[in-house]
Structures are given as C-alpha cells and as structure tokens.
Amino acid sequence: MNISTYLSQKGTVSPEFVEKVKRIVGEDNVSDRESDLIAYSLDYWLYGVFLSQYGSLPSLPSLVVSPANREEIQGVLSCANEYKVQITPFGGGSGVHGGAVPLDASVVLNLQRMNGFLHLEETSLVAEFESGIIGANLERELNYRGYSLGNIPQSLFCSTLGGWIATRAAGQFSTKYGKIEDMVLGMEVVLPDGSFLDIKPEPRRSTGPSLKDLFIGGEGTLGIVTRATVAVHPLPEATLKQSFIFDSVGRALDVVRLILRGDARPAVVRIFDEAESERYFEDIGRKVTIIFISEGDSDFVGLNGSVIERISKGNGGYSHGENPADIWLKKRFDIGLGCVLMQLGGVVDTIEVVSLFTDAARLYGDMIASMYAVEGAIMVSGHFSHFYPEGACLYITFVGFPKDPFRYYHDTWTAATEAALKNNASISHHHGIGFWRRPFMEQEHGVSGMELLRRIKSALDPNGILNRGKLV
Numbered sequence: 001m002n003i004s005t006y007l008s009q010k011g012t013v014s015p016e017f018v019e020k021v022k023r024i025v026g027e028d029n030v031s032d033r034e035s036d037l038i039a040y041s042l043d044y045w046l047y048g049v050f051l052s053q054y055g056s057l058p059s060l061p062s063l064v065v066s067p068a069n070r071e072e073i074q075g076v077l078s079c080a081n082e083y084k085v086q087i088t089p090f091g092g093g094s095g096v097h098g099g100a101v102p103l104d105a106s107v108v109l110n111l112q113r114m115n116g117f118l119h120l121e122e123t124s125l126v127a128e129f130e131s132g133i134i135g136a137n138l139e140r141e142l143n144y145r146g147y148s149l150g151n152i153p154q155s156l157f158c159s160t161l162g163g164w165i166a167t168r169a170a171g172q173f174s175t176k177y178g179k180i181e182d183m184v185l186g187m188e189v190v191l192p193d194g195s196f197l198d199i200k201p202e203p204r205r206s207t208g209p210s211l212k213d214l215f216i217g218g219e220g221t222l223g224i225v226t227r228a229t230v231a232v233h234p235l236p237e238a239t240l241k242q243s244f245i246f247d248s249v250g251r252a253l254d255v256v257r258l259i260l261r262g263d264a265r266p267a268v269v270r271i272f273d274e275a276e277s278e279r280y281f282e283d284i285g286r287k288v289t290i291i292f293i294s295e296g297d298s299d300f301v302g303l304n305g306s307v308i309e310r311i312s313k314g315n316g317g318y319s320h321g322e323n324p325a326d327i328w329l330k331k332r333f334d335i336g337l338g339c340v341l342m343q344l345g346g347v348v349d350t351i352e353v354v355s356l357f358t359d360a361a362r363l364y365g366d367m368i369a370s371m372y373a374v375e376g377a378i379m380v381s382g383h384f385s386h387f388y389p390e391g392a393c394l395y396i397t398f399v400g401f402p403k404d405p406f407r408y409y410h411d412t413w414t415a416a417t418e419a420a421l422k423n424n425a426s427i428s429h430h431h432g433i434g435f436w437r438r439p440f441m442e443q444e445h446g447v448s449g450m451e452l453l454r455r456i457k458s459a460l461d462p463n464g465i466l467n468r469g470k471l472v
C-alpha cells in the first residue's frame with residue numbers, strides 16, 4: 001500500500017487566479033517558490049514527517065497565499081469560487097492528523113500574518129485576538145497583564161488560536177479550565193463564498209442552535225475564523241503539586257473519579273501507566289502514577305489538596321510528594337525522542353480518545369493489547385491526561401520498527417480505533433479528524449449524522465472550496 005494512493009502531488013492554478021490574488025494580498029505575499037511549497041506541504045502528522053525524511057512529501061500545494069486581514073481573505077475566497085480553486089487554511093502547522101495537508105494540490109491560505117492581540121476587557125474577563133497568533137505569544141500578552149487563557153497544549157509554541165478552534169484543542173490544565181470550546185465566546189468567520197459572519201461574544205444565550213459550534217472543530221472546512229473573543233482567568237495566587245502511586249490503572253481511574261465526583265477541581269490530573277511512569281520517573285519504576293496540580297486562590301488550593309490526599313490515601317495510594325509533578329512540568333514540551341526514533345527508521349505516533357469512566361479501564365487494556373498485536377510493534381504506552389466528572393481522555397503513544405512502515409501505521413491505527421469504538425469511546429478528544437480518522441467518521445456519528453454533516457458542508461460550501469477531503 002502506497003501513500004500516493006491517497007494523496008496527490010503538486011498541481012497548478014490558473015494564471016488569472018494568481019494575478020487577481022496578488023492584487024488582493026500584495027505580490028510579496030503570494031509564493032510558488034519550491035522552498036515555501038515544501039514548508040507548507042505538511043503539518044506535524046508524524047507519518048508525513050516520516051515520509052519527508054526520505055524525500056517523499058505527502059502533497060505539495062500549488063501556491064502559498066498570506067493575507068493580512070479579514071477583507072483580504074474574503075477577496076481570496078471569492079476568487080477561489082470564481083476559478084474553482086481549492087483552499088487549505090494553515091495556522092501553525094502543529095496538527096498531527098494531516099488536517100493542514102493540501103490535498104489535490106490546493107492553495108494554502110497561510111494565516112500567520114493575522115497574529116494580533118486586540119483587547120482585554122478585565123471587568124468581564126474576556127480578551128480578543130486574531131486567529132493566527134501563536135499560543136505562546138497569546139499567553140505572553142495575557143500574562144503581562146496578569147491573566148491566562150488556561151489553554152496550555154504541548155504545541156503551545158507552534159500552534160495558533162485558530163488551529164485550537166479548528167480542532168477543539170485541549171491544554172494540559174483542562175481539568176480546571178476546560179477545552180477551547182469552553183473558552184470561546186464569540187468569533188468572526190469568513191464563509192466559503194467570501195461572505196462574513198460576526199458571532200457576538202456572550203457567555204450563554206438561547207437564540208437557536210449555536211452558530212459558533214459549526215466552526216469549533218470544523219477543521220477549516222466550513223469557514224475561516226479570523227478573530228475570536230475568549231474567556232480569561234487571573235493568574236493563580238497559589239499552586240500545589242501532589243503525586244500518588246497505585247497498583248493499577250483501574251484503581252487510579254477510580255480515585256480520580258471519586259475526587260472529581262465532589263467539588264475538587266485540580267487544574268492538572270495525569271495518570272501514567274507502568275511503562276510511562278518508568279520512562280518519566282526513574283525513582284518510581286513500573287508503578288502507576290497520578291500527578292495533581294491545583295492552582296488558584298490559596299484557600300481553595302489548600303482545600304483541593306486535602307480532598308485529593310484523603311481520597312488517594314484512602315484508596316491505596318502512596319504519596320510521592322512534588323517531585324513527579326516537577327519532572328513532568330520540566331519535560332512536558334519535549335517531543336525530541338519521537339524525531340530521533342523516526343531518524344532511526346521507527347514509526348512513531350500518538351492516539352487520543354475519550355470515554356466515560358464506566359468504560360475507561362477496559363478501553364485502556366483493549367487498546368494497548370490490540371496495538372501490541374500488530375506486527376512490528378515494540379512499545380505501546382498510555383496516560384490519561386484530561387478529566388471530567390463523567391470520564392477521561394486516554395492518550396496512547398506507539399513505536400514500531402516494521403518491515404512495511406505504511407502497513408504497520410495503517411494496521412495500528414485501525415486496531416486502536418476499532419478497539420476504541422468497541423469500548424464506546426469517541427475516536428478523538430482534541431486532535432481532530434484530519435486525514436487518517438476520516439474513514440471512521442460514519443462509525444462515530446452514524447449514517448444520519450454523516451449525512452447531516454455533508455448537507456451542512458454542501459450548503460455552506462457548494463463548490464467544495466475549503467479544505468476539501470477533510471472531515472467529510
């Protein structure tokens with residue numbers, strides 16, 4: 001099986017389209033240079049990165065266009081409809097499922113020039129940013145003023161606000177602050193035909209179905225978010241770090257469930273299985289580890305810590321102090337090992353799914369076993385990294401040194417996703433769908449659900465302009 005079965009190489013667009021677009025965004029902001037086409041040919045989809053090491057890119061765009069504002073995006077999309085040119089929106093390129101790969105040699109619409117901090121409204125605790133701002137810069141703007149969004153993904157330094165919205169992203173402190181869909185109050189969107197939609201920021205309203213939810217998780221297929229208003233939080237007054245060791249993943253899950261069943265809300269909760277504990281925490285070895293980080297008002301933080309300690313120790317946990325949380329905080333942005341393994345010929349990737357607590361322990365066991373059963377696997381490990389009173393997100397890393405890398409990658413993803421569906425899990429929690437998960441969308445949503453998504457796509461984008469081949 002060859003990747004070229006699925007993806008196309010570089011094509012061309014009409015010279016008339018190119019000239020019109022140059023007049024809209026400026027000649028310096030339209031490029032067909034080979035270096036730029038290569039740079040915008042893939043995101044951080046690890047199989048695409050693996051292919052690029054051997055000189056085989058998943059797909060090349062025809063052109064890279066970099067608008068400066070909403071009006072320029074409107075002009076580009078109007079031209080794209082006129083000339084039937086496909087457009088792939090591109091933020092930071094940190095997505096891990098090929099969502100920004102320009103299928104069928106489409107034109108990449110690079111949003112990185114639209115990176116402004118617009119305003120902070122402290123009374124209402126809201127801030128507005130352009131969608132192309134990098135997450136770390138967004139946080140710096142807020143931190144300087146005494147606030148935080150609370151969304152701190154591993155990709156903080158290379159992902160954008162628009163990308164977070166497009167994939168329903170989650171940060172490492174999500175147990176307290178929620179996911180991006182909990183943070184976005186309003187947004188401005190350019191629709192596929194070039195028209196403009198302004199969804200005003202309100203905390204809650206009852207005016208029919210939520211229009212913003214068409215674009216949160218839409219992966220750039222239904223519209224392009226140009227700016228968004230988000231809820232922010234004052235920087236925490238106090239922080240408390242705790243860790244506990246358990247004899248099984250199931251026991252650890254039950255402890256977290258009991259903690260969240262009450263009113264305790266740590267910002268970070270992470271359960272590391274035996275393999276990941278051994279890799280992260282040398283002094284713990286092959287035990288299951290939970291780390292908790294609570295932050296906020298000092299009185300509430302202290303109360304949180306007391307509840308966590310009482311329930312953890314009361315259910316067989318042994319306290320291991322602050323050190324595991326400190327180690328995780330130090331290592332949490334380090335993804336260098338995957339690149340090293342790929343340079344040595346390995347195939348590396350991650351899979352995240354989400355389930356109710358009822359299914360979580362069984363889901364973990366079945367996914368690990370099914371992925372280990374694929375020929376070529378050498379390591380499969382997991383942690384639970386985002387928690388709710390109802391359930392949790394399971395995040396699995398796998399490494400293989402197979403004879404046929406593409407077959408191994410395909411079979412591992414298939415085995416993992418089928419195990420997730422069998423155990424009533426959703427196939428994605430915060431990485432989105434992109435290229436690889438699309439074949440499983442009908443099992444996720446059902447025939448009627450997918451038909452509804454297709455009708456929405458057809459109604460908003462009858463010419464199939466935006467991010468064609470993704471989501472539906």
